[in-house]
Amino acid sequence: MRVVIGEDEALLRQGLALVLEQGGFDVVAAVPDAVQLLEAVDRHNPDLVVTDIRMPPTLTDEGLVAALRIRSAHPDTAVVVLSQYVQRRYAVELLTDRPAKVGYLLKQRISDVDTFCADLRRVAAGGTALDPDVVGVMVKRARLADGDVARLTPRQQEVMALMAEGRSNGWIASRLVVTEKAVVQHASRIYDALGLPVDADDHRRVLAVIRYLAQ
């Protein structure tokens, strides 16, 4: 899997490249700013782009802007955006248009190498990866604003959060140490409670949850 990295901190750029190489990714380019990132993506047409949000020259959100551009110019390229801080607005911007092949994670998640590489692969395969931190904010917000979410049991809320993170039923089952069937049951109760259409497709179900939380 061919990857282009955008990260302005040299040490982190190298560390990230190393982690991805070790994880079996093929890092075709690692660049320090958004302009070079767009060029590299145009040149290499990679399967995956991993980029920091804040990059030179303005050190604001050019990584995010570049990510959105890549997503519209290269629909087949998966994009994972990393940041020191995550927030709902960026998640919504990344997911709203086309909630697939996209991820939004805290930079610190890199350190849990296995989980991180798994997240990247899932995104590259068409899934999503939302940082638990931002999902936590969204679920809490929904719980305060919305009686339906507030009525879910803590376990159901937990399952909903993990679904929003983009986890598969299997992953959730192993994480919560329950059977996959139990997870499916939780999920269907969540759909019922929130009035979401039941869908056999894993992705679309996740997206429904994310949309619900992002509104």
Added chain:
Amino acid sequence: MVDVWGEETTLPLRAPGGQYHGHMVTPGVARSSQPRSLDRALILLAISAVFLGAIQLILALPGSGAYWWVHVLFTVAFWVYVAAGMIAWWRRPSNRMGALIVLGGFAVFAGSLANTGVPVFTAFGTMTATLVLAVAIHLLHAFPSGRLRGPASRATVAAGYVVALVLQAPLYLFNAAAPAPLFIADRPDLMAVGSEVQRYTGLIVAIATVVILARRLIRADSAHRRVLGPLFAYGMLAVLLIPTSATVFQLMLGMSPGARAGLQAVFLAGIPIAFALGVLRGGFARTGELQELGAWLGASGGARPELTTALAQALGDDSIEIAFWIPEHEDWADAAGLPTKLLVANGERASVDVRVGSQLVGAIVYDAALIEDPELVRTAGRVVAIAMERERLTAELLASQDALLASRARLVAAADRERRRIAQNLHDGLQVQLVLLALEAQQVANASSSSVTTREQATALRKGIDEAAAELRRLVHDVMPSTLIERGLSAATEDLVDRMPVPTSLHLGITDGALPESIESTAYFVVAEGLANALKHSKAESFSVRLERDGDQLLVEVNDDGIGGASLAAGQGLRGLADRVDVIGGRLRVQSELGSGTRLRVELPCA
């Protein structure tokens, strides 16, 4: 003979005291500082005047015949002058009119010595026969302060003395009837010429005086005119009538020489009384208006016009200026605290210092042509000294306020810059390092060569580092939220609201990027601090935040439905916010009645 100020005055004497010459030698005594020595001097003066008058009468009366009463009248005129002058002098020590009137008295005395029959006195009387007219001219010019103002006045008065003392000479030098020591040649022709010269120059002096006084009357305001008008009129009449009375009264009314002289004496005696009344009645020391100043002091706050205006009204001088003494700068400042100069270039402007105790607080600069008596200004200054001290402090404050405001703004800007710098440094440095450290720890854990224990320990270490990173993330966010830097106020506020543990509604009526950085960060910290405060103290069930652009103002509101009772005094946080808002010229209000929630409302200028 008795016709003291007729053209053909005769009679001799030795030179006068010479102590006055256009300018008075004034005691310079202030009523308050040296009252006793002045009192003593005045008593001595009174005694000598009585004594001199008595001697004159003793000398003149025996040979006076039918006109003895004229001599008495002149001596009485002398006493009237001295008495009136002394009263004015005593009551207004700083005013020179009193001394000048006393001088007039001695001029009357000197002139009437011509009638004593003692040769040396007669000669002296002859020489000084018209001196009192010069003094009367002097009085007219010097009223009401006693000081001569302007070169025209000084020249006219000096000319008056020349006419009275120098041009008098031909009248006795060439007059066979003059006393022996004075008479040098019997030249009636020269005497006639000299007499004409004296008459016409005297007329010129009188006309110049009329012109100068008329101009003063025109320039004076109505209040001053009421005092100046009659006084000037009477003075001019006296000055013109006394020397011409010989001709006028004799020709027109057929008066006897005795009656003429008596009338002269009465006219003469009227002059000091009029001037002394003018000084004392104080058209110029109008205490009534000083009372107005007192009333002004009593008025409160907004009802009170400016000190300058009040002084201008009380003193009748619209050009009044006030300067405040700023000890730190050792310089004068105006009411706005800006450095100023005391413009006292010439006789037109003058100034008096105003002190509270011994402390110089300011100065009143006034028009010396309008206000002749500095004592009046000084008195006004004493009345308003305390108020002036207050104004001075205000001016001093204003002087430092601009600098203070600028420095506060710089401090806030510097603090913001520092926050940004710290957040950026942590972002680029420590946060990256923690990612790399955790990565390394995890790689140790994942290494195939590691033992199970090592793996567990390394994973625990990685998790510990991740927690530290989470802690740091919150810290960086509190210092300066990245969203504020990356996206601006509305995104940052949205994130703040997203993370509230209590239902919080958000109304955003602003466009990001349209506001200055300092306004955005101030507004952000207002919301953050307001919410944190509400969370801590209000026990509210819901909050609402409102950001709205209203013309050139940004309105920031943080409301809750809690217990209320918040105040700026209570919390360090709100106090700090108020300071911050104040620095950028905004307004912060807290409405927080017990039981009805708290409403924090901030208006920030963002033109």
